[in-house]
Amino acid sequence: MSTKPAVTGFYEMPPTRDPRGLTPLRITADVANRAIADAGLEKGQIDGLLTGQTMGDGFTMLWPTVVVDYLGLDVRYMNTVENGGGSSTGMLWRACAAIEAGMCDHVLCVVGDVWDSKTLSFNPPPFPKVAREFDEPYGLVGATPGYAMLTRRHMHEFGTKPEQLAKIAVDQRKNAMANPTALYGNKAIEIEDVLNSRVICDPVHLLEVVSPCTGGGAFVVSRGDYAERGPNPPVRLLGAAEAGGNRSIIYATHAPKYTTSMVKRAADELFKKTGLSRSDMDFAQIYDCYTVVVLMTIEDAGFCVKGQSGAFAEDHDLTFAGDFPLNTHGGQLSFGQPGLGGGMTQVMEAIRQLMGRGEARQVKNATKGYVANGGIVGQHCGLILAN
């Protein structure tokens, strides 16, 4: 009998573009309530909390306390995991570690966020002072221009083609069409649709840019002995590896750091310590704020030779029924990016697939999966999960 902690239940709110009446705390309470029930637990049994930051609540301090208070929890362990896109995979291993350290028995991991362009007005935006001093004066605000420069450099060094980048968006859209909750699952797109969509920051097109929305998700990690008798097949953590690096690639002095991301070191460590090979993975759920992030994660995680991810995308069927099932929920590009909870969508989908609840998009005989969170610049956390 396994004594390792495991994921015992989850719930994900269908993302929406209509934030009316919703707040981060209201979403948090709703997804938490349903995830706890899915795990066969009562709220009073939750004694640990990990939560993500929210844009919709203005990035406030003491956030775990606010969440505990709102939900009426009584916990022995709590924290915010604020590693940008790397937060939700970061919650999963931290929950397991806390249980193994004897801190608690059932950890609720949750994030809910509201994206409302009408009320979301930060002045100044919640960016570090160093960004306000050295980025903003050059008109660099938000993520797209930086990823555009990364895309350009990848094209320059490796000959990556626009069509190859577009293939990521096209195949993920096919997955979204098998996911009734995906925001953009109603219309197939072809490579020329991506390349004909508006250029936002050359060479990045509109259909390669993630679209913010309102949503959230929660999962419960429980002590191993409970996980064995819980209502769902336990989803086990086989390994995790995390990395932090340059805040911005602009100032990464050494060129290789620009087009070889911190995913490389973390993934090498992850596969080494789990004793698994890349071919053991039945699917990959990879953070996808931009198409280049997916390509670079594929190659830096070792699924192909460095620099060859463009050809890899062309040569493989990346849909749930294909030979390299990738972002089977549609990815954030077609599912939606719920505020600061984007990475949670990849974690939700990995758990769903490993519990055999993927419905129309279930990956056949899925037993192990790779999950990568984080936009590869700044922070990254990768996991291998299994059923």
Place this chain on the structure above:
Amino acid sequence: MNTKPIPEMSDLSRHYWEQAQREALVLQRCTRCGTYQFYPRAWCTSCFCQELEWTPVSGRAEVFSFSIVHYPPFESYTDSVPYILATVKLEEGPQMMCNLLECDLDAVRVGLPVQVCYEVREGDFKVPQFRPVGGGA
């Protein structure tokens, strides 16, 4: 009037911006290991020593990567779109961000040699920028 953002400087970076007003580009250099760094910090990121010296640099660089931005991030950029946002690699090593000025959109490429220049904003505040060597690329 050029109303693009004026940087909010810190005690640590004040010298960098003051020198820019005199059209001089200065970087921090570690007196122990010789590493140049940008942006300004209290510590050398290479050897973690605190003895850093402001050192004038050549202002010669090449384009490391770039993007042509089609949507203005601020109202003050409305008349500038599409504009070039670039990461340039200085001869001395560090990389900096800039907008390439006086550069044809079709002429920009990775590896293009560029030279520091200064854009004058509100209140005669000068911001270091770069333009193609020889002009009019």
